[in-house]
Amino acid sequence: xxxxxxxxxxxxxxxxxxxxxxxxxxxxxxxxxxxxxxxxxxxxxxxxxxxxxxxxxxxxxxxxxxxxxxxxxxxxxxxxxxxxxxxxxxxxxxxxxxxxxxxxxxxxxxxxxxxxxxxxxxxxxxxxxxxxxxxxxxxxxxxxxxxxxxxxxxxxxxxxxxxxxxxxxxxxxxxxxxxxxxxxxxxxxxxxxxxxxxxxxxxxxxxxxxxxxxxxxxxxxxxxxxxxxxxxxxxxxxxxxxxxxxxxxxxxxxxxxxxxxxxxxxxxxxxxxxxxxxxxxxxxxxxxxxxxxxxxxxxxxxxxxxxxxxxxxxxxxxxxxxxxxxxxxxxxxxxxxxxxxxxxxxxxxxxxxxxxxxxxxxxxxxxxxxxxxxxxxxxxxx
Ligand SMILES: Cc1cc2nc3c(=O)[nH]c(=O)nc-3n(C[C@H](O)[C@H](O)[C@H](O)COP(=O)(O)OP(=O)(O)OC[C@H]3O[C@@H](n4cnc5c(N)ncnc54)[C@H](O)[C@@H]3O)c2cc1C
Numbered sequence: 001x002x003x004x005x006x007x008x009x010x011x012x013x014x015x016x017x018x019x020x021x022x023x024x025x026x027x028x029x030x031x032x033x034x035x036x037x038x039x040x041x042x043x044x045x046x047x048x049x050x051x052x053x054x055x056x057x058x059x060x061x062x063x064x065x066x067x068x069x070x071x072x073x074x075x076x077x078x079x080x081x082x083x084x085x086x087x088x089x090x091x092x093x094x095x096x097x098x099x100x101x102x103x104x105x106x107x108x109x110x111x112x113x114x115x116x117x118x119x120x121x122x123x124x125x126x127x128x129x130x131x132x133x134x135x136x137x138x139x140x141x142x143x144x145x146x147x148x149x150x151x152x153x154x155x156x157x158x159x160x161x162x163x164x165x166x167x168x169x170x171x172x173x174x175x176x177x178x179x180x181x182x183x184x185x186x187x188x189x190x191x192x193x194x195x196x197x198x199x200x201x202x203x204x205x206x207x208x209x210x211x212x213x214x215x216x217x218x219x220x221x222x223x224x225x226x227x228x229x230x231x232x233x234x235x236x237x238x239x240x241x242x243x244x245x246x247x248x249x250x251x252x253x254x255x256x257x258x259x260x261x262x263x264x265x266x267x268x269x270x271x272x273x274x275x276x277x278x279x280x281x282x283x284x285x286x287x288x289x290x291x292x293x294x295x296x297x298x299x300x301x302x303x304x305x306x307x308x309x310x311x312x313x314x315x316x317x318x319x320x321x322x323x324x325x326x327x328x329x330x331x332x333x334x335x336x337x338x339x340x341x342x343x344x345x346x347x348x349x350x351x352x353x354x355x356x357x358x359x360x361x362x363x364x365x366x367x368x369x370x371x372x373x374x375x376x377x378x379x380x381x382x
Contacts, residue, residue, distance in 0.1 A: 001295070005302040006068060013054065013065075014072045020049055025082050032084045032208035033353075036200065037161065042085070047117025052091050057099065060111035066309045067092070067243070071250050078254035081350060083357055084208020088247040089158045090114065094121035096243060097167050097185065101228035101236055106187065110165060122163035124154040124214060125237070131156075132370050134169070135180035135234060139216060141170035146223050148172070148186055150194070150216035156364075160212025161200050164190050168216070169237065172230050183233035187225040194219030205356030242315055244365045245322040246308055249301050252325035252361055256294045256332050259354045263287065263336040266351075270341070283339060290332050297325050316378045323368040323375075326361035333358040 006014070024045055032038050046052045054069035056062025063069060070092045077085055098111055098121075113119040130136045139152025150170055157166070168186045176182025188195055198213030228236055264287060267278040277283050304317050333355040337344035344351050362368040376382055 001299075003298070003302055005306050006072070010068050010072060013069055014076065017051060017073060017076050020051065021076050021080050021082065025077070025085065026080045029080065029082050029084070029208070032082075034207075036207055037210050038084050038208055040162065043090075043117040043120060043162075045117070046085075046087060047115060052087060052117050053095060053111075053115035056091075056095060056111065056115050060107060061115045062111075067246075068305060068309060070247075071305055074247060074250045075254040078251045079258050081255075081258065081353065081357075082208075083206050083251075084210075086158060086206075086209050088251070089123070090121045092247050093240070093244045094123050094167060096240055097123075097227060097236065100240070101185070103224070105224065106227070110187070114165070119164040120159055120162050121165050121167070122157055122159040123167045123169075124157050125169045126154060126156045128153055128155050128213075132367055134237065135178070135183065137169050137171060137183065139168065139170040140174055141168070141172050141184060141186045141221075143172065143223065144220070147220045148223060148226070150186065150188065150219040150221065153198075153213065153215045155198075155213045156201070157212050157214050159210055160214050161197060161210045166190070166195075166214070167227060169233060176231065180234035181231050183237075184230045185227040185233040185236055186221060187227055188216070188219060188221055192219055192221055204359055205353065206360060207353075241366060242318045243308070245318040245371070246301075246304060246314070248361060248365045249304065249318070249321035249325040252329040252358075253294065253297050253301050255354065255358065255361075256290075256297070256325075256329050259333050259336045259351060260287070260290055260294060262351060263339055266343075267339055270343075277339065286335055286339065290335060293328055294332070297321075297328055301325065316375060319366075319371040319374040319378075322365065323362070323371040326358070326368060329358045329361055 050063055051073055054063035055065045055067050058064040074088050095114060098107055114121055125134055127137055141148040141150045166188050168188050169183060170186055171182045172184040173182035194217045196215045196217055198215055200210060200212045203211060267283050268276050270277050301321055304314060304321050307314050337351050337355045340349055340351050343349050346352060
């Protein structure tokens with residue numbers, strides 16, 4: 001079935017971006033995976049060509065389009081397994097905080113260089129002691145005259161080494177009751193004294209993606225770096241996490257498509273007992289089931305994308321899509337690896353990396369268990 005969520009303009013953008021990915025990204029993916037990082041030059045090229053902010057306001061240098069343009073970028077990068085680039089963290093997850101809650105001065109200062117790819121953005125929620133329980137963050141931003149003084153540690157931060165500006169979740173009122181009422185979002189530039197980059201973490205998958213520890217040691221930032229209002233941080237996070245979850249669902253289905261396509265090719269070429277393994281009924285049934293589930297998942301994600309672009313409340317459906325598509329991705333990559341036999345376990349076969357890369361999808365952006373907590377609440381349970 002033709003996907004009807006995209007217009008001809010979207011499809012032209014996709015064709016253009018696909019050519020860019022083939023020319024400038026795909027040749028670098030293996031090297032990025034080996035070196036455990038992406039490179040600034042590629043981010044700048046993405047910015048130059050208008051791929052970091054196709055849906056950002058035109059007055060700041062963005063494309064002025066809708067979120068579907070971002071979705072196209074995510075799908076094409078996922079298809080090429082360029083997960084390390086994770087443009088969505090910068091473009092679709094961090095930039096919207098600046099657009100929605102930034103002051104005129106913050107937007108004018110940070111959005112144009114971010115859209116150009118000169119300033120890379122990250123978001124620091126997770127700490128060594130707390131991830132899912134976000135209201136329990138211990139990082140503090142205590143007001144001292146015209147400054148906030150930040151102290152605390154963050155971990156698992158995407159773009160932790162390459163990033164230039166971070167949205168930091170911190171307590172401006174550590175005594176607030178309930179605790180989430182004491183949370184604020186503070187912008188911290190990486191060149192601020194007291195901002196310390198820690199270890200780049202070794203991971204099971206997503207090798208090219210830079211995931212790091214960061215800490216704040218008497219790190220002073222001007223009060224004008226507060227995003228939105230004091231004590232409103234948790235509310236802003238809850239609003240913006242919806243789009244983050246949609247991003248994960250979009251990439252999950254796109255990654256499933258790639259793993260499935262490669263496996264369909266493989267089973268036709270590999271022979272056992274005098275016939276292609278595609279001829280075994282087990283192979284056929286497994287792939288028939290998985291292809292069906294991918295189409296069903298895609299249909300739901302496309303409906304969700306359309307509703308999100310219309311501005312509907314999609315808290316329930318974003319949580320459903322996030323857990324279901326990433327659960328499918330984990331199962332699908334496992335089944336596809338199995339169909340590759342021993343070669344599936346070899347790193348030279350991309351399915352092995354697909355399997356490893358899938359594992360994190362059910363963990364970040366809110367674990368799948370937290371998604372079910374949200375769904376249950378929306379169903380009036382608990
Ligand atoms: C590659 C990678 C990139 C990341 N990038 C970022 C980033 O850029 N910025 C950032 O801030 N964070 C980032 N994270 C962190 C990620 O968002 C957290 O790991 C995630 O939110 C889970 O938190 P946790 O690891 O502390 O797990 P925990 O909260 O300790 O959870 C452990 C287990 O307990 C379960 N659990 C917890 N609470 C409940 C509950 N109420 N009911 C049922 N089960 C529950 C969880 O589902 C999970 O299975 C990244 C993580 C990874 C791995």
